């Protein structure tokens with residue numbers, strides 16, 4: 393049976409749904425169509441006139457900057473076909489507070505596409521929803537830190553509700569986290585952060601389910617719910633320093649006024665060994681061109697050193713603190729082996745879209761999980777790491793330790809600084825000689841992430 397057509401009196405559009413496709417004729421008499429799967433949402437017309445606005449993504453047709461990035465468009469209709477009713481959504485309350493949405497564009501994240509993504513999708517999306525917004529584009533690696541101190545934290549402490557739309561990778565998030573958790577002021581209202589994944593790993597975005605890039609970020613902005621972000625604190629022995637400027641410089645770790653040791657707060661992962669080394673080695677403009685492949689290229693170089701020697705055995709003592717479910721007390725265990733290859737603790741399931749490092753972790757669940765294996769041949773280590781790309785199969789291998797922990801301590805026993813580098817959510821710390829790192833879960837919840845509805 394031919395579908396019934398309805399002529400929209402306001403716009404002249406003819407909208408209908410046929411076989412999973414929205415079809416209409418635009419004002420220039422062009423036949424248009426979009427798959428229902430590409431519709432981000434349907435809202436009531438924001439300009440108070442009757443009818444509905446369908447927001448959808450379509451592939452960019454033209455060449456040039458931003459080509460390949462889908463574009464966000466809209467079609468207005470007075471009549472809503474029944475097949476679109478499940479896509480009708482009220483603009484959520486966290487977007488209707490009268491405060492402009494604060495958009496942060498991290499220009500150097502990933503392969504540098506954040507601005508093109510903003511122009512093609514986020515800006516039209518905000519305009520079509522008639523939302524007010526302010527744009528902050530990064531000028532340096534310090535921009536998000538400065539913005540967090542001068543604006544986000546100040547507003548949060550003054551009780552002003554905020555929605556932050558963050559076009560970055562994990563680095564932008566950890567900058568905000570670190571500023572909030574190092575402050576001694578009292579946060580009155582936790583900001584709501586909506587991630588539009590534009591980085592390399594996008595561990596947090598992938599972990600909460602934003603695995604189809606900007607499209608899922610926009611849908612979450614409209615359909616999602618704020619949820620508190622679990623955080624860990626990584627403390628370091630005095631003398632530990634941040635590695636900056638592609639490894640060329642060292643800088644101090646900000647010390648919170650009441651903390652005895654340099655501390656970095658994170659939401660994703662703290663690692664040592666192969667993972668930390670490959671993140672550190674690949675954080676250069678040259679490697680960044682390769683997108684997430686940069687991690688694999690750097691891993692290959694670490695596993696097959698150019699002098700033909702075996703991969704490095706990382707030396708140190710690892711102490712785990714676990715919760716004893718029977719006694720309710722904490723137990724401590726020192727790992728017997730003093731040589732390691734891959735060591736990390738994480739609060740999230742995924743470190744990249746398909747890299748499921750901790751399959752038992754629930755996104756934003758607040759549990760910390762430890763994963764380790766000792767020195768192995770390059771081939772065997774590669775096989776284990778590749779299993780993580782196959783739905784996290786590596787955790788079932790006998791040589792892999794995988795367990796829930798409360799705390800982690802590493803006492804490093806390495807002469808060369810190169811092997812004392814640790815990674816905290818993408819930041820690299822060079823731990824001092826004979827030094828240590830201690831990781832524990834942080835009880836405070838000062839930030840929310842907008843996560844997709846289940």
Ligand SMILES: Nc1ncnc2c1ncn2[C@@H]1O[C@H](COP(=O)(O)OP(=O)(O)OP(=O)(O)O)[C@@H](O)[C@H]1O
Pocket residue numbers: 498499500501502503530531532533534560561562563564590591592593594595817818
């Ligand atoms: N305009 C800029 N100039 C210099 N550095 C910048 C600028 N904008 C952002 N940066 C820095 O670039 C880095 C980008 O980090 P981010 O985590 O967002 O992306 P990524 O490392 O590609 O992704 P992920 O952490 O998810 O793997 C951060 O260190 C950030 O401070």
